[in-house]
Amino acid sequence: MRLDADQMLAVLNALPDPVFLLTESGLYAGLFGHADPNYYHDGHDLVGSSVPEVVSPEAAEWIMQNIHKALEQDGLIKVEYQLSADQVAGLEGAVGPDGMIWFEGHVQPFPHRVNGERAVVWIARNITRRKLLEEELLQASQTDPLTHTANRRHLMEVLEEHFEEFRRYRHPMAMIMFDLDHFKQLNDRHGHLTGDAVLRSLCKACKSLLRANDLLARFGGEEFVIVLPSTTAAQAASTAERMRTHLSEAVARELGDELAVTVSLGVSELLHSDSNYEQVMHRVDQALYRAKRAGRNRVVVHDA
Known part of the structure; x- marks a missing residue:
């Protein structure tokens, strides 16, 4: 059974975590997945913007480094990072969790060019509860x-x-x-x-x-x-x-x-x-x- 384009898009948007399509120049070319407001802010308005336009220079540099690393290695890399809605232009005041959120990012090369550029798929998973538990366990052990x-x-x-x-x-x-x-x-x-x-x-x-x-x-x-x-x-x-x-x-x-x-x-x-x-x-x-x-x-x- 082969899925048509609409069915494949429905599958992508049913994913529990947001999936970003990012080009090597930092363009948000697409965003898929379900934005559960208990865990994520809806970032669909970011599509069409570039990474340096929406986050701080330090954060943008770090994101771009990991995009290029995944492309150079031609394989999956995993990263952990913190980000809050207040740190992303366009998400201030958006419905979603308050404060800083811990993410686990899975960054992997996309097999097709997007707007003539190489691109990566970046899946962002909210791991805040796990990190808080790890911190509590560490605190208890010390x-x-x-x-x-x-x-x-x-x-x-x-x-x-x-x-x-x-x-x-x-x-x-x-x-x-x-x-x-x-x-x-x-x-x-x-x-x-x-x-x-x-x-x-x-x-x-x-x-x-x-x-x-x-x-x-x-x-x-x-x-x-x-x-x-x-x-x-x-x-x-x-x-x-x-x-x-x-x-x-x-x-x-x-x-x-x-x-x-x-x-x-x-x-x-x-x-x-x-x-x-x-x-x-x-x-x-x-x-x-x-x-x-x-x-x-x-x-x-x-x-x-």
Whole structure:
């Protein structure tokens, strides 16, 4: 059974994802497929326009590169990209999903010339739900469920990255390790649920003092580590001292004076003699131990 032209067009327009026919000069020569407004915006008005006319120069360059790549390789290529209706001229305010959409593009050479040009078929599939799920799973694998700080596994990954950067470019990196003083007594007196609330409050207060590129991680129990990129030990010591006074006040303010807590903090930084990041972790752990031995509620910096 052979389909006539009208039947073939009906088949193409019944496809669940939009199918673009794009020439090597960037002309939108055709658009087929069903534009479900839950997943896509209707882009039929783009036909007759060119890629540089409807998207930013950066996006246009990227699209054209992939068109030419598919033509040069004479085969299918797959790409993932983000795009919103607001970024496409003519689609502003069109019916469809809000915000940024993740797409998986399948780009393959078209076997016939269009207006005398080579062309590709570009199928755009909405994969936003999958990407959001992947992001949630990644976040869950890197996050401590109680305090919503980084977990120990993610901490080690970040330290490895910073150590490699330090070894190549000598960018400084400091570390603070701290724990809650007399946390066992707090749990025994007020219960573990109250202890959990104190840890959450402590982390919330700590984050308010940190920069966007600093990392707060739960190392274990009531012990936490802060990674401070582009920071020396002297600078980190100033941050640690601010934390020492602020954290106690913040927890008491949120949970009540009877739950006022203190913290002990150790500080160190990467040294040129370090062969791995475990060495700075050992020094900062020693500094914390000295702070606790000296009476707690204090900052100790490990001397280089």
